[in-house]
Amino acid sequence: MKWLFRYGCSEELFLKRFEEEGKIMNAESFEIKACPEMWKDLGMDVERFDKMRLMLGEIYRKTYLTQKNRPVKMAYFDDMVAEIHGGRIKEILAAKAEGHPVIGTFCVYIPEEVVLAAGGVCVGLCGGSQGSIPDAEKILPRNICPMVKSAFGFKAGRICPYFQAVDFVYGETTCDAKKKTWEILDTMVPTYVMEIPQMKKQSDRDMWLSEVKEFKAKVEEVAGKEVTVEELKKAVKVMNGKRRALQRLNTLRHTKPTPISGKDVLLVEQIAFYDEPVRFASQVNELCDDLEQRIAAGEAVPGKDAVRIMVAGVPMALPNWKLHHLVEGAGAVIVNEESCIGTRYYKDLMAEDAQDMETILTDLTKRYMNIDCSCFTPNDERIDQVLKEYRESQADGIIHYSLQFCHTYNVEEIRIREACAREGIPYMFIESDYSPEDVGQIQTRVEAFLEQIRG
Amino acid sequence: MFVGVDLGSRAIKVAAWQGGRLVDYKVRESGFEPHRQVEEMIQEYDPCTVMATGYGRHLVKEYFAYEVITEIKAHALGIHAVLPEATTVVDIGGQDSKVISLNAKGQVVNFQMNDKCAAGTGRFLEIMAASLAYPLGEFGLAALDSDQEVQINSMCTVFAESEVISMKNRGVPRQHIARAVHASVADCILSMLNRVGYGDTIAFSGGVANNPCIVEMVRRSLDNVRVIVPENPSIIGALGASLHAQSQGRATE
């Protein structure tokens, strides 16, 4: 399994510190590491970025490190946050220096297996921060999805080291906001766009397969090598391993009472998009071992009688912890994220037994076709999936969360609402963005929803 | 004694409950340091158990409340106590409005809050009344006087205000504009009612329930539905909170 660690520094850098400390970082000592030299080399707006780093550290401290009774094995993930703009970027740059392609992605439709097989690194670039929105609004219209604006603003303002480090960005045609933004983004960083069909008919599947092949060719071109069957098979195993670890984590947190906060699980799901996959999977599994012990010992977060909430809807990109913070601040606990930064990323595995390139790519396409994003029509699978996850997570209610101006999720919400009404599931819909101005309102609604559930 | 404090965005409402009845209530406009105002208002009830609700509920809790409940639950409890036949509550507050649907026991089964916009709130009415130079108390009556359908199309306060200004400048009589303003708030409430669903009896609460035009417009738009207003709609939230303090059963002496 060592083959992905060839980028040096990684393992020691991260693992040494936990051995020394052996426990969760406390709130005072936590800091997001600064690497001003490296940032300068990356062409970033260092002064501004450093302020954002401090702000992020502050938010993290308040949101995460004040939680009580966290699993000890969250230490690794705290450290991944501390190293988010330092250690992890160093690793990625080291890989790049060795000729490994670094690819920025925005969506769970990007076939990561192919990137890994070519020795490449994927980094998720979805934006979840208000801080970069003014940069985007200088160029983009204001009334589009905040996730697109936030990500775009990170590039426009040169305030994201990941964006600066990528060889190119791989976009897709899932929603209008994104697909038209790629055209503008391409003037700042090479942006290649993969066509994602909007339906799942045979002709769409055929088209999708040929897109996957084109994607592979593009990655091979940047990597300067062809991907072999063996490499792709290995990559499939790595990705399955990562997804299995996340599935295991999700199953364990479904235990009643749950041994881990929703915030912590969301963080792990977010880190999945920028960490090295093999190391990440093994750390998630260690966290799971920890959780099994906590379950055996009857540890409950935040307590045995906490109301359990499932969240469904659009991805919550780092550092969008707004809803989780409000729900858990009101004494409830989130037990599932039906979202791309959540189950939609890991619920499906792919076959590992195929022996030739064509079959592997066909299996891969099949796996990705199971993702039930609202950009597809019809999308009945998602309605069933939401209900299924509701039952599996033993939740007491569902909050559907969408971002403002995300038409596909905001319209699909109607069908989720109807399904919940049919099944008698307590349900609430929240549409929000990253600004703090609606926190008071959302807090009232969340508290009222919890009162409604408690009866 | 059980005291409900409803610290809203515009006013502080206090209700004191003892021996199974409402013994006192107060309403005051909220200013700076509202918790000090609350302190003054409730001093005389000491010893008492305080339950806080409204936008400032967490602030009140920090200082003297035993617990908090949301406005949604508070209005549901309050209305159920005074008008037990109500199946739905419409609360138009200063900063937001809510439609709450109740079961037979008066528990909340569903609710909607208007989000992120002043349209459909008391604040919107206040701004529009000021821009048409009506004292707030006369605004609703004036609108009732108009028999002409003009329309405000914008649901955003800022744009609606410029629509109002352009109507003024076209020479549209002000009671017609007043009517249009009220119609736009009533439409907002009706669309929330349709989304949540409503039974046969809708009760208004919150300060805007004192505005006869809004209530009348909602009443006229719905067939076979009773639309009722309690005697003292502004204190319903505070009343609900005081009842909840009692049901939590904390002895105060």
Ligand code: SF4
């Ligand atoms: S919600 Fe849809 S478009 Fe967005 S990341 Fe998920 S799959 Fe991609």
Ligand code: SF4
């Ligand atoms: S949240 Fe919706 S609008 Fe935003 S990027 Fe995803 S699919 Fe597009």
